[in-house]
Amino acid sequence: MNRKSLVFGALGLVLAASAAQARDQIRIVGSSTVYPFSTAVAETFGKTTKFKTPVVESTGSGGGLKLFCAGIGTKHPDMTNASRRIKKSEVERCNKNGVTGVTEIKIGYDGIVMANSKKADRMKITRKQIFLALAKDIPAGEGKLIPNPHKTWKNVDPSLPDVKIEVLGPPPTSGTRDAFAELALEGGCKKIGWIKAMKKTDKKKYKAICHSIREDGGYVEAGENDVLIVRKLEANPNAFGVFGYSFLDQNADKVQGSLIDNQDPTFENIADGKYPVSRSLYFYVKQAHVNKIPGIAEFITEFTSDKAWGDDGYLTDKGLIPMPAAERNNFRTDGKSLASNIIM
Amino acid sequence: MTSETLPDSGTIRDRNSDKSALVKAGLKRRYAAERRFRAYGVAGILFGLGCILLLFYTIGSNAIPAFTQTMLRLDITLDPQDIDPDAISTANYRKIVRQPVRALFPEVTSRRDKRALAAMLSPGAAYAVRQMVIDDPSLIGKRISILVPLSDDIDQLNKGAIKASSDETERRVSNKQIAWFERLQDFGLVETVFNTTLFTAGDSREPELAGIWGAVVGSFFTMIVTLALAFPIGVASAVYLEEFAPKNKWTQVIEVNINNLAAVPSIVFGLLGLAVYINFFGLPRSAPLVGGMVLALMTLPTIIIAGRAALKAVPPSIRDAARGLGASPLQVTTHHVLPLAMPGILTGTIIGMAQALGETAPLLMIGMVAFIVDIPGGVTDPATVMPVQIYLWSDAPERAFVERTSAAIAVLLGFLILMNTLAVFLRKKFERKW
Known part of the structure; x- marks a missing residue:
């Protein structure tokens, strides 16, 4: 009985609300890594133009693209942020739902750091060692895999400290985790000859070996909240954490980034591409919405202006690592002309 | 014995x-x-x-610490050359607020140092001057004295959260900035004032500009919708089930289901809201309307159960007496039983609402976990609610958001205590014992 009345109540409200459907602010969804940058631009845009402040949701890269590709119309978002490139399957999904004109704009880079408390010694590690410490199965001789037996870092390599392996990192839904697996683990995995050879013969198995993170307690899923990871590291000097560069930058007094392949995770090293574990960040624009929702073109102009994403822009204060000027120019032109620049 | x-x-x-x-x-x-x-x-x-x-x-x-904010007193000349009276809103206010700061430190000449000096001001400084000129264009050409916020890093330095004694590489404020800040203090330009922004502004990426008012208003609209739906439906269900419904298999099934509904995890209601309200009915995402409807589903069982308990507590003699005097069943209920049960029903409602006020999980699914700066003006405007704001701030990298997160929690706790006190008060004041 009460269900029925609820449905009637809901129907009444729907009728009342449907009049107010037209949308006059931009809606952005997507990656939690791009969220701090996207929101900073949205706020500046809202405060310095006549347009309303865009609404930014943090849904994760995959979740964002799913919403973005669901269709055209005011109930679907206008842009989505991603901490990885759009996948082929997602482009197909977009096309299937009528979202054909999509502009990709790369906004800069983000480094993924492995950090520990300042109370402990700084770690120097290679990607191969990271792979051997954190992979689910590790190679034991040619063509043979065994479940990861390493308990301490010293087990992995005598040069590393004699401390239990405990790495706090994001869960599988996170783009940061995907990128960490792809850049750090796979980067190390490739160093092993016969696994590298497998990439050509059995790509699926190669990926399974290189991207699987151990589940026996060595890697602890600490949720999407990076602030929490930093606090846990402070409390436990033996643990390491995996998170984005911006959190290292903001908490440099509490945690230190480990040197990976002898490279320090600094702003300069990430911008130069010397630091091996860094990735590109993107946002995607739905062209069909550009003239329907006010302010999209102006928002792109704001985002791609040098005062935002330039070397001295306000996004660098938030931890974004800018692209070289030439690359910025390319994407700025793409943003202006709204080119369909996704090549699969 | x-x-x-x-x-x-x-x-x-x-x-x-x-x-x-x-x-x-x-x-x-x-x-x-x-x-x-x-x-x-x-x-x-x-x-x-x-x-x-x-x-x-x-x-x-x-x-x-979140309740105070470090401000800088600036004397600014609003030069008509800088502000075109026809395009007041687009003038370069960043430059306008930086000039007087640079004038205080004429020895700062290198581009890098100038940038570091300008970074001590919050972006809010330019917004404040812009708003002032938009509100009163006659100020152009005059000299004004205005309090503008300093950046969150300087604020943290002033509050002692960033220690000047620590190594320069370990903090976000450089030695030079500390020296400049000390000079500004010597000039008597730095003031620590009550942080009104925290209670009047919407969300912001700059901690010194962030406020919870947007979330409070969002919570208010959401709760209004929840109350408007859950209370009448809940009371009607409780009255019917308790006073009119025949006691048979069907009412038992309904009763069991209501109790089940009370135990369903709240995220499930969020999924239901996404599937039914947003995807099927096409209601807007992130709107308090949808949030309120979802939370109403969650609050309903609490109200029904509390309502039935309150109705049950009204002694049958009251009903018998009323009937004996010729009152119809409807009159018995509306004139006698319901008013007597009201304090209990209200208590249950307030407790259910307090629960809904602290809920975040179902709102995640319907897009209310979002960065929303503008203060919502109605139930269909995008909005967020207080617990969501706390969650978002707790995840922000800037150190100054730590204290603001606690401040927002304190405000939310304040509201919860207020609601629960009201529930106790209502019970004490109107409760009848037989």
Whole structure:
């Protein structure tokens, strides 16, 4: 009985609300890594133009693209942020739902750091060692895999400290985790000859070996909240954490980034591409919405202006690592002309 | 007492004296057990109180710094050359607020140092001047004195969260900036004022510009929708089930289901809201309307259960008397039973609403976990709610958001305490005992 009345109540409200459907602010969804940058631009845009402040949701890269590709119309978002490139399957999904004109704009880079408390010694590690410490199965001789037996870092390599392996990192839904697996683990995995050879013969198995993170307690899923990871590291000097560069930058007094392949995770090293574990960040624009929702073109102009994403822009204060000027120019032109620049 | 337990009557006296000796011997132990039992209860309460006090203490002590903000007094000349009266809103206010700061430190010449100096001002400084000129264009050409916020890093330095004694590489404020800040203090331009922004602004990426007012308004609209839906439906259901419905298999099934509904995890309601309200009915995402509808589903069982308990507590003699005087069943309910049960129903409603006020999980699914700066003006505007704001701030990298998170928690706790006190007050004031 009460269900029925609820449905009637809901129907009444729907009728009342449907009049107010037209949308006059931009809606952005997507990656939690791009969220701090996207929101900073949205706020500046809202405060310095006549347009309303865009609404930014943090849904994760995959979740964002799913919403973005669901269709055209005011109930679907206008842009989505991603901490990885759009996948082929997602482009197909977009096309299937009528979202054909999509502009990709790369906004800069983000480094993924492995950090520990300042109370402990700084770690120097290679990607191969990271792979051997954190992979689910590790190679034991040619063509043979065994479940990861390493308990301490010293087990992995005598040069590393004699401390239990405990790495706090994001869960599988996170783009940061995907990128960490792809850049750090796979980067190390490739160093092993016969696994590298497998990439050509059995790509699926190669990926399974290189991207699987151990589940026996060595890697602890600490949720999407990076602030929490930093606090846990402070409390436990033996643990390491995996998170984005911006959190290292903001908490440099509490945690230190480990040197990976002898490279320090600094702003300069990430911008130069010397630091091996860094990735590109993107946002995607739905062209069909550009003239329907006010302010999209102006928002792109704001985002791609040098005062935002330039070397001295306000996004660098938030931890974004800018692209070289030439690359910025390319994407700025793409943003202006709204080119369909996704090549699969 | 003891004689009852003895089946054999012949030797009662002997046995009684035996028994009383036995009882006496055990008395000490029994008293001790009694005392222990009470001590456990007191210990339990003390533990609970201790936890609450610890919670209040940590939140309170973390929140206190958030209630003040470090500001800089600036004397700005609003040069008509800088501000075109026809395009007031697009003038370069960043430059306008930076000029007087640079004038204070003429020795700062290198581009890098100039940038570091300008970074001490919050972006809010330019917005504040812009708003002032838009509100009163006659100020152009005059010299104004205005308090503008300093950046969150300088604010943290002033509050002692960033220590000047630490190594320069370990903090976000450079030695030069510290020296400049000390000079500004010597000039008497730095003021620490009550942080009104925290209570009047919407969300922001800059901690010094962030406020919870947007979330409070969002919570208010959401709660209004929840109350408007859940209260009438809940009370109607409770009254029907308790006063009119025949007691049969169907009403039992409904009763079991209502109790089940009360135990469903809140995220499930969020998924339902996404599937039904947003995807099927096409209601807007992130709107308090949808949030309120979802939370109404969650609050309904609480109201129905509390309402039925309150109706049950009204003695049947009242109903009989009313009927005896010729009142119809409807009159019996609306004139007598419902008013008497109202305090109980209201208490249940307030507790249900307090629960809904603190809920985040279902709102995640319907897009209310979002960065929203503009203060919502109605139930269809995008909005967020207080617990979501706390969650978003707790995840922000800037250090200054830590204290603001605690401040927002303190405000939310304040509202919750207020609502629960109201519930207790209503109960005490209107409750009838028979």
